[in-house]
Amino acid sequence: MTSLVRSVSESTVRRLSLYLRTLERLQAEGAETVASGDLADRAGTTAAQVRKDLSSFGSFGTRGLGYRVGPLHARIREILGLTRPWRVVLVGAGRIGSALFAYPHFRERGFRIEAILDSDPAKIGGVWEGVTIQSAAHLEQVLARAEAEILILAVPAGAAQELAERAAAAGVRGILNFAPVRLRLPDEVEVNNVNLAVELEALSHALVLAEVQG
Amino acid sequence: MTSLVRSVSESTVRRLSLYLRTLERLQAEGAETVASGDLADRAGTTAAQVRKDLSSFGSFGTRGLGYRVGPLHARIREILGLTRPWRVVLVGAGRIGSALFAYPHFRERGFRIEAILDSDPAKIGGVWEGVTIQSAAHLEQVLARAEAEILILAVPAGAAQELAERAAAAGVRGILNFAPVRLRLPDEVEVNNVNLAVELEALSHALVLAEVQG
Known part of the structure; x- marks a missing residue:
């Protein structure tokens, strides 16, 4: 792979993802360059933060002209691992699984859900846009056949650890x-947790805090 | 409100939320005390981190016995703003909105979705578990009637800013x-962003990075 990918903080990765979306809108508008201040405004941050985030990835800027949209877009895609498709298997055909399967931004970014698994007999055999829901009992075989690199785990808390262990043993490298x-x-498996209840609790904490301070 | 709520970092809030879930499991098991190491193991962190996170909220520990489960649970609920119900309005009756509406952990925590709005005539008038989907044109009236404090925004990117501005002007205090x-x-509106594509991109970044370093 490229030796130009380096470790950046999680918060930087999240901003890069927002810059990428902004650059795509700029490309659609026909823009060839963008000032750091404009990029910052559109991505909800400051020009200084933009310059800091981008300074370590090479020179995309010309003083007075701003960043070149095309090369910067290409570089961020590379850093985020989006220059290649990723083979994904979804475990959990409930409401969250269904929303993720249909989420257009995953497909646009090259994340391809190759197979869907569930342990509920009422769901197994169902078909989502041509993809048949298979039994989670066959996790290892499905992962092998799909050559899956990423697992999306959208199952109840009680089922997650066992499925994750089996997927890790079968060679999955990343789990959302x-x-x-x-x-x-094992440490070599990358895990990114999305806990929707935590997101709402972070908000309620902020609201009670504002009441105390207000 | 309580003067015992103080500002903690976002990462601390997220860990507190995990401790809370762990304490609930311990209560269900009948445990009255828990060692910091045990709490750390179950929440996926270190004993030192647990002690650091909890030290600023008062004394719940007895040397050699660990933390008292009940009082610590009550204190974390207070910090996270979970000792009261929150009135929530959901905008967006698509797949993500549907998954959020049915998400059991929101209800358990006291987040009550009082109304659902959408701008799609095909969805307006539909009923989800007794809640009728109303037109987003009536956002202000619906928010006022529900006395909503929190808005969950599950709409396409192009529709979000206008709806958020209207909700903020109508007095909503927090937006997920x-x-x-x-x-x-305006600064007084708390916003917590959940960007599912960013979560997957953070994972793909980590995977390409592992390839480079591995």
């Missing part, structure tokens, strides 16, 4: 985990 | 935003 539980896995 | 766009709102 929506189950409200911390997974314990 | 699933639209892949940064909202520009």
Whole structure:
């Protein structure tokens, strides 16, 4: 792979993702360059933050002209691992799984959900846009056949650890985990947790804090 | 409100939320005390981190016995703003909105979705578990009637800013935003963004990085 990818903080990765979306809108508008201040405004941050985030990835700017949209877009795609498709298997055909399967931004970015698994006999055999829901009992075989690199885990908390362990043993490299539980896995497996209840609780904390301080 | 709520970092809030879930499991098991190491193991962190996170909220520990489960649970609920119900309005009756509406952990925590809005005539008038989907044109009236404090925004990027501005003007205090766009709102409105594409991109970044370093 490229030696130009380097470790950046999680918050930087999240901003890069927003810059990428902004650059795509600029490309659609026909813009060839963008000032750091304009990029910052559109991405909801400051010009100084933009310059800091981008300074470590090479020179895309010309003083007075701003960043070149095309090359910067290409570089951020490379850093985020979006220059190639990713083979994804979804475990959990419930409402969250259904929303993720249909989420257009995953497909646009090259994340391809190759297979869907569930443990509910009422769901197994169902078909979502041509993809048949298979039994989670066959996780290992499905992962092997799909050559899956990423697992999206959208199952209840009680089922997550066992499925994650089996997927890790079968060679999955990354897990996007929506189950409200911390997974314990070998260090070489990357896990990113999305806990929707935590997101709402972070908001309610902020609101009670504002009441105290206000 | 309580003067015992103080500002903690976002990462601390997220860990507190995990401790809370762990304490609930411990209560269900009948445990009255828990060692910091045990709490750390179950929440996926270290004993030192647990002690650091909890030290600023008062004394819940007895040397050799650990933390008292009940009082610590009550204190974390207070810090996270979970000792009261929150009135929530959901805008966006698509797949993500549907998944959020049915998400059991929101209800358990006291987040009550009082109304659902959408701008699609095909969805307006539909009924989800007794809640009728109303037109987003009536956002202000619906928010007032529900006395809504929190808005969950699960709409396409292009529709989010206008709806958020209207909700803010109508007095909503917090927004959980699933639209892949940064909202520009008055400072007194708390916004928490959940961008599912960013979560997957953070994972793909980590995977390409592992390839380079591995």
